[in-house]
Amino acid sequence: MSRHAHKGAMAMATCTLAAIACGINATVLRSESVPADAGDDAPSFPGVDASAAAGVFAGQSSTCAISSGAAFCWGDNANGEVGAGDEQAHLEPVAVDTNSRLTTAAVGEVHACAIRAPDASVLCWGGNTNGQLGVGDGADRPTPQIVSLPFPAVSITTGYQHTCAILFDGSLWCWGDNDEGELGLNDAYGSPNQPVPVRVGMAVDWMAVSGGQGHTCGIRAPGTMWCWGRNNQYQLGLGTVQPDQLRAPTQVGQLTDWTSLDVGQDQACALRADGSLWCWGDGTNGNLAQPAAALPTPTQIGVDTDWATLSTDEFSTCAIKRDGVLYCWGRNVEGQLGTGDTQERTSPTATGSGDVFQSVSVGRFHTCAGTTLLQVQCTGKNDSGQLGLGDTNERDVFTPVTLPTSQ
Numbered sequence: 001m002s003r004h005a006h007k008g009a010m011a012m013a014t015c016t017l018a019a020i021a022c023g024i025n026a027t028v029l030r031s032e033s034v035p036a037d038a039g040d041d042a043p044s045f046p047g048v049d050a051s052a053a054a055g056v057f058a059g060q061s062s063t064c065a066i067s068s069g070a071a072f073c074w075g076d077n078a079n080g081e082v083g084a085g086d087e088q089a090h091l092e093p094v095a096v097d098t099n100s101r102l103t104t105a106a107v108g109e110v111h112a113c114a115i116r117a118p119d120a121s122v123l124c125w126g127g128n129t130n131g132q133l134g135v136g137d138g139a140d141r142p143t144p145q146i147v148s149l150p151f152p153a154v155s156i157t158t159g160y161q162h163t164c165a166i167l168f169d170g171s172l173w174c175w176g177d178n179d180e181g182e183l184g185l186n187d188a189y190g191s192p193n194q195p196v197p198v199r200v201g202m203a204v205d206w207m208a209v210s211g212g213q214g215h216t217c218g219i220r221a222p223g224t225m226w227c228w229g230r231n232n233q234y235q236l237g238l239g240t241v242q243p244d245q246l247r248a249p250t251q252v253g254q255l256t257d258w259t260s261l262d263v264g265q266d267q268a269c270a271l272r273a274d275g276s277l278w279c280w281g282d283g284t285n286g287n288l289a290q291p292a293a294a295l296p297t298p299t300q301i302g303v304d305t306d307w308a309t310l311s312t313d314e315f316s317t318c319a320i321k322r323d324g325v326l327y328c329w330g331r332n333v334e335g336q337l338g339t340g341d342t343q344e345r346t347s348p349t350a351t352g353s354g355d356v357f358q359s360v361s362v363g364r365f366h367t368c369a370g371t372t373l374l375q376v377q378c379t380g381k382n383d384s385g386q387l388g389l390g391d392t393n394e395r396d397v398f399t400p401v402t403l404p405t406s407q
Contacts, residue, residue, distance in 0.1 A: 058366060060160075063075055069101030069103070074385055074388040076110075076385070077142075079111070108160055113156050122165055138195065151169050155209060159211025159263075164211055165197070165209075166208070170203070171202075175194045176194065180245050181228060184201070184216060201249060212268065215236060216228055233282035236250065255272070257273040265314035267287060267288060286331065287316050289329050291346065304321070306323070315331035318351075326350070327348035328348070335397075336380030340397050352398050363386065380394065
């Protein structure tokens with residue numbers, strides 16, 4: 001998953017995803033002023049704030065959360081993806097082994113990455129078979145490692161086994177698995193994976209990026225959509241499955257008002273400036289809230305125009321409206337929609353027991369969300385402890401997770 005993703009920190013998209021969107025003058029943020037090994041005494045940067053909760057981030061079988069700059073992870077840890085320095089499963093949240101304060105994170109299939117304050121450097125840890133940690137080799141790391149990048153980062157995303165970051169100069173850099181062209185390097189089929197960050201094209205107007213299993217999508221100023229990688233299920237939104245992969249960013253349609261997005265295994269969803277929700281790609285499991293098995297191009301989901309943030313993966317999708325109400329739809333066999341049952345939903349269904357939510361992250365078979373009271377709640381599959389509740393029992397309602405009070 002966009003993991004994903006998001007799979008990713010959509011609650012922070014308005015300001016930290018792009019220096020341009022926040023009025024930050026990226027030209028004054030010189031890379032030479034930020035040593036690669038900068039610590040807590042490094043200079044701080046506009047838009048990098050570790051003082052508040054930044055959200056929750058679900059992966060395939062693990063989850064991480066950031067609260068007041070402290071990072072906690074739990075669940076499957078066979079590759080060190082919990083970041084606690086070991087490879088034992090953790091059924092409850094444990095502090096990530098770092099003295100840094102983190103602002104946002106992303107969790108992939110077996111790895112995780114984060115941006116730390118105050119220097120906006122990127123840290124990655126966990127599985128590294130395809131170079132997705134960006135540290136130059138294929139060895140797993142059970143503790144966070146600094147990724148060498150030429151500028152501070154404003155956005156980070158993890159695909160299943162690749163990673164991308166937008167830097168303060170507006171450039172996009174990706175690394176890791178490259179089998180499907182998901183790094184966007186405009187290279188030939190069969191080109192190798194990339195164990196260190198490589199720049200994607202020459203554009204300096206990237207505003208958002210999200211990685212899936214074999215494809216990646218991003219938004220460039222003033223709001224155009226671009227996708228690349230695997231295309232066998234219409235996941236690039238181009239209206240055709242030919243060719244079955246595109247290895248360079250390709251514009252999706254002509255709209256110029258896209259504001260945020262999240263990419264799943266074989267689909268993607270995005271929001272426009274008017275608050276409408278659009279999805280495309282594979283919809284076999286009802287995760288596109290449409291009767292069609294697939295949507296070849298971005299298609300509006302319903303008619304509502306008050307959506308605020310979203311998250312999607314292969315089997316389900318969740319989104320939050322501006323009033324804080326959480327809606328989910330798609331597969332629900334494992335209780336990942338939090339509706340108190342295991343019945344599939346093919347349209348957005350209110351869930352979350354009336355709490356007011358500000359962030360949500362959909363994992364492979366589980367979902368976690370953060371409330372405005374800075375509480376993390378999770379539901380769904382729990383065989384690896386990915387719900388963080390101290391056991392391996394599935395839940396079909398969103399259940400509060402107890403985070404340690406400090407690192």
